Amino acid sequence: MIRLAACQYAIELHESFDAYACHLERLCRDAVEQGAQLLLLPEYAGLVLSGALDSVQRSDLLCSIEGIQALVEPWFELCQGLARQWGVVLQPGSIPIRKAGEFRNRAWLFGPDGCLGYQDKLIMTRFERENWCIQGGTGLRAFDTPLGRLGILICYDSEFPMLARKLAEQGVDLILVPSCTDTEAGYHRVRIGCQARALENQLAVLQSPTVGLAPWSPALDENHGRAGLFVPPDYGMPSDGVVALSADGCPCDSRWLISDLDLDAVRRVHQQGQVFTRRDWPEQFDPSRLAL
Template identity: 50%
Template sequence: MTGGSERPVTVATAQYPIEAFADFAGFRAKAARWVQDATSRGAELLVFPEYGAMELASMLPEAERGDLQAQLHCLQPWREAFVETWRELAVRHGATILAPSLPWRLDDGRFVNRAWLFGPDGRAGHQDKQVMTRFENDDWGVVEGDGLRVFDTPAGRLGVLICYDSEFPLLARALVEAGAELLLVPSCTDTEAGYQRVRLSAQARAIEQQVAVIHSPTVGEALWSPAVDINIGRAGVFTPCDHGFPPDGVLTLAADATPGWQLARLDLARIRALREHGQVNNHADWALQHPRLAPGIATHPLG
């Protein structure tokens, strides 16, 4: 995917419920409804959450559906149809879409958490999660994937930090130094504390890197699933706290957990300009912190 835009772009971030389906056609119909809803309101970039594709597991027999390990293997036969579903929707609606992430089996048998990004021309790329949570490591057996990527799209130059990845500033910095001007943060959290960690980290990344950040969470209950049974979050779009943007950096944030879209108009050129003319120079001043870090820190007694 290539491109980029100097004009404002309408973005949509999903507050997405995990639902159950009788067959794959039901899943395709839901995906089509959601994309139609966002693009009919002018959205050019659509962001779906982490592990939103786990709703495919609702079609499994009860024994596999309730087994964490069995789910991983049983989801794999649907993955090509899953990819084609989102590719077709991106082309049909002329949009750039970050699809819901799903466990993806590698050739060596390991499973990663993979999010696919589709352009309006049908081309695609993927980003694997980099840092795994305790649940993924200890209980589920989902592991870190290959490295970070930056994608050139008609909506801008994008980087993806999947949920927990957003809590690590150096990952965001690596993407920004590679040219990313917009960070997408799909998430899946089952507590208010987990949601707040991701949201506040997303806002911190927007401030310190002087970029826009789009956060899309799963919401609601899917008690049939041992992986995504409880989902807590609110979708939001965040910017630096500086000239021409909200003082709190919150461009939009859902008021409650009702499923649906949050839309915002992003002017990436104005955000880039903050790096030259902003009240502060977080992006440029990043390097100033390094000489002040350990091992150069000394301990001194009081007095």
Template identity: 50%
Template sequence: MTDVRIAAAQYPIELLPSYGAWEAKLSRWVSEAAVRRAQLLVFPEYAAMELAGTDPAAAADLHASLDHVVALGERIDELHRQLAIHYGVTILGGSRPCRGARGAVVNRARLFCPDGRTGYQDKIVMTRFEREIWGITGGEAVHVLDAPFGRVGISICYDAEFPLIARAQAEAGARIILVPSATDSMQGYWRVRIGAQARALENQCYVVQAPTVGQAPWLPSLDDNHGAAAIYGPPDGIAPDNGVFAVGEVNRPQWLFSDVRLDQVDVWRGSGTVLPFLHWPEQDAPMRPDDACRDEPAPPAPITAPDRSEDRPEPIFGSLE
């Protein structure tokens, strides 16, 4: 499969009266995208935290809200799995807090395939709010996931601002990088967007951003939500001049749709106007500052190329269960 219709959610955080109301809302969103023939549905970072609002006592307390949503984890995953099977679509569920292997809470985004398989990616790099106030721990491994249309990588929000995460996924075969996000200011949105567009440029692939939107003063973890969904590529060949295939209206709840050709990634990487994906290793060449300002010439110090083998997280291939 080379043609894929992507639906990226600008998902509104709303005050819902019960788990059942949330289940109905999510089912409606998935149905709306499926009716419009979407094959890959992308929900935002921390979208599952909306469930904390169904318990006012938990919603008002940052740590109690984590515990509340963690406890619902299996039900959340099963609903997504059933929706993916029923509609024959691949769904990146809104990320949720989850107990990791060592018992710490991580921010996990799980991919659900139409044949019932699932796989996940934990956020690697925590923001200051997550690490200093909320107590979320970074994940330990970078994954690539085998969806029906090919390999994808997931760089959750802040992770998109760190090139080596998406680079490891692209080198492991990902032709789409998914960037679910939750940002409480337009500056935060633009930081993630700039990072996402940079990842599309340097890896010569598609990058999909999907944000939370709306005001939720009852939920300290997601009280302000700003952004716009988008599908990005490198500005080359069939891509628009700015590399933006589609972008939503800022802060408006909606699905954003875009049809992409995954074989175009091979064209960009093999015969593009520039070849940053291919030429990346050349950046390991030795570099040092110009010595032209020195009073007396000094013998050059020996320089060796830096060993970056440990800088890049090792991807886990085909980590679908």
């Protein structure tokens, strides 16, 4: 049994790096004191660093991601230090980073012994592609952690079955989905994607969203979502596939969804479930079988 913490993360204004660091440390300590072994924050949680920029920079969409690049390294060291300090697995949300003249939406994963690597978002939304000039990354990675093998699908990536399937083929039993959506419809698209990926691949999916209003940020101005832990609806699992779901609404403070997950019970579904969607996924499906 492992204890997971997914943050329903309210976007707040922290006008210095030190203020942000105190906020993140306090937030993570709260989860650790509740026994959490894995902590997940949402997509673009690192962009909250733009609060430390002057008001002109942080209110400009492109200048805000350019301006925080000088803070990426100390942010990285902060997150790595927190994971080491408390002996936890920490995915502190994603952050825009510059790579070879392009921006990527990157999610690092930290463990008790340091950085375990990163996953870039692969498929970009219209806003990222058309307005923000952020490029999609390449490749999917499975991370070996003290808690098990896991993968990361950043927000929109969770809506594409082939990505989660690739992770399942790499032996992943838990997928982390940091998300950032500015409408209820957007939140439900990601949540439905999370539940569908859990069903198809008979694994667990943990989602952490942004919530609240941030008029000072053109990228994080409005946010809707609920944190959740989802599993395949099958023997020994909840009949609706929902292990836990945070309270509805749009709170002005960040809140953790703390939930326990028995990964062995999830794995047993692979061999003893009512259905075998993970096994029965057609690797070489003949399209002619669909012909009328």
